[in-house]
Amino acid sequence: MKRTIAHLDLDTFFVSCERNLNSKLIGIPVIIGGGDRGVVASCSYESRYFGVRSAMPIKMALRLCPDAKVIKGDMDLYSKMSQEVTEIIKEKAPLMEKASIDEFYLDLSGMDHFFGCYKWTNEISESVIKNTGLPISFAVSSNKTVSKIGTGEAKPIGRLEIQDQNVQQFLNPLSIKKIPMVGNVTFQLLSRLGIRTIKTLSEMPKDVLQQLIGKNGNELWKKANGIDENPVIPYSERKSISSDHTFSNDTIDIEAIKNLISGMVEQLSFQLRNEKWLTSTVTVKIRYANFDTETKQCKISYTAADHTLLKYAFGLFHKLYTRRMRIRLIGIKFSGLVHGNHQMDLFEDTEELINLYQTMDKIKTRFGKNAVGKASGYLIN
Structure with a gap:
């Protein structure tokens, strides 16, 4: 049976929760974090335009975007809103994995026989927006890696379907940084060798990649070629x-x-x-x-x-x-x-x-x- 995996991600989740409470924050640069020596936990697209990003020191973020509104953050609120979204999706999805506080994987394999997977995912996303006021993006493909990358490209409030025959065409021009398992160290190593796009990475021999980065080389090569057999793990909150x-x-x-x-x-x-x-x-x-x-x-x-x-x-x-x-x-x-x-x-x-x-x-x-x-x-x- 053909696999169909959807990835859903709440856009700038912390910021969106705060904007639900205070509409005056809509459309202005917002930074979630705290303390002069603290870091950015989340930031709005308006602040990202100035170069602000997560994990950046607050002082540096305010130098880049001095007009940004800084909010300390409220994990109790974010947890409550996350649970509301979880319940909406869990009620409808045949198989759901909660990958983090603001992102979800759904295994929709076989649903095309009864209901279009893209159409179904779009409707559940609209339900999340209607019932919580939180913006959400999604992508649908044959596996978790391609869907997650697709969601990142679709944001904000984006919708994307990547057919099997178009997977490599979609991945090839993207930076290797878009692959979930590529961190700064791996990116710098590969970048120094001239490997900056997924296309170049996908064409490397697997054994050479393994020599370069070790045991994860084979897994990275597979992801660059749009291959990911990892299953969607049924949702259960650990107590x-x-x-x-x-x-x-x-x-x-x-x-x-x-x-x-x-x-x-x-x-x-x-x-x-x-x-x-x-x-x-x-x-x-x-x-x-x-x-x-x-x-x-x-x-x-x-x-x-x-x-x-x-x-x-x-x-x-x-x-x-x-x-x-x-x-x-x-x-x-x-x-x-x-x-x-x-x-x-x-x-x-x-x-x-x-x-x-x-x-x-x-x-x-x-x-x-x-x-x-x-x-x-x-x-x-």
Whole structure:
């Protein structure tokens, strides 16, 4: 059976949510972010015209576009609006994957026999706009990669269908940066070799590409040639992630316990970022030597940042530990999860802190979760 995959992406999602609340923001440059040393979490097309982009330092963005309206951002609002869109699509789609807080994949294979896939996707997009007021773009093709690239080319509020026979013709003139897995490092490497368009990349021998960039070379070659067998993964929101540690000997050593909490929070935070989650609820659990178990939790703004989560975890522990009795077990749980990534959440964090997290995460991904950590942290096996 011929595959048909649609990719839907909410246009400048954070900005659009804010404009729903305040119509005065429509048509003017808007930047979502926070703090003089913070970064741009999202920006409107009007500000992009001046060269503003996501992850750019706020100070630099305001030098490029001094008239931009800067808004700190509200992850609770964005999560609520994302869930509304999710419910609209989920109710109608035969198979939906929620790839992030603002983008979705739909497997519409076989629907052409009953209803045109492009027409159906267009109608569901119109339903999203009508019911939420949020602009959305989409593209339909035979796989996830081509559809995602197509949506990017269709924006804003664009509609695109890429037939099988036109896939390579569509991809060839585009920059290799349009391929989802091509980051800045890969782009710079290939660009220095004169490989700047997807056409040039698609014509490279696979073995040469593998020698250049390693094990991902074959996958990159396939994407450049419009090949992607990755399935649409059925939608399900993960509720929580957690970690418990039982001491071999009951302890009252507060510094050792705090070091353990630090290590647990660090590893759970890495898991959040690695799996593209943000959490809104922190829970701390302790079990005393007599097996009495107590928990405390608090609601927070969505985040995946170690330093923020650790502050709340320590605060909860100090409120919870009141008996001065030996502790048998300590547990940390992050719940109220939404799809997103750490960069989305950095309304107050600095560019230096972002770079630190990104560097540490790369090291952990390559060498293992215990490869690097805070000096005070306790390694969890």
